[in-house]
Amino acid sequence: MKTRIIMLLLVGVMGSNAFAQKNNDMKTFDPAFAHTVYFWFKNPDDVEGRTRFETSLKKFLRDSKFAKTNFVGIPPKSIRDVVDDSFTYSLIVTFDSAESQEGYQEEEAHLLFIEECKDLWERVVVYDSYGLK
Structure with a gap:
């Protein structure tokens, strides 16, 4: 029984160290200026277009050369009226x-991305914001 408890403790410590190391390797979100962009595709079901x-x-x-951190996402389907999942x-x-x-x-790099993909979207909306101090 003691051996089993010691093994569980060791696994827990090793797992938490691996998690801490992974988190330390991640970039920290910079709250100075956030640029949020929503894309609506002409054909959102086009697998080839999405891959491109x-x-x-x-x-x-x-x-x-300028972007510090980024997040790319797709909308979850929501049943709440306040959630816009149309993008x-x-x-x-x-x-x-x-x-x-x-x-x-x-x-x-930004201009090339626009040139390569602008034919895919029918609408783009941007929200820029400064972080609170």
Whole structure:
């Protein structure tokens, strides 16, 4: 019985160390400036279009000189009236300043993403915000 308890404790400690290491490797969300983008596709069920969008978006975010952290999502289907689940993709990108976000708008990686994917969407809505201090 003692051996079993010791083994469980060791597994728990090792697991928590692995979790802590993984969290330490993650980028920290930068609350200075958030750029939130919603995309509505012309044909949201087009698998090839979605693959092209995701591939181009990942390349763009990897190559951006200005974006600090990012989140790409798809809408969950909701039964709550206050939840808008009509979009195809959402993107949240953080920057250390509004000036960095302006640089991102004109950088080659961003412009290439737009060129590669603009035919896929029928509507794009952007919300920019500063973090509270």
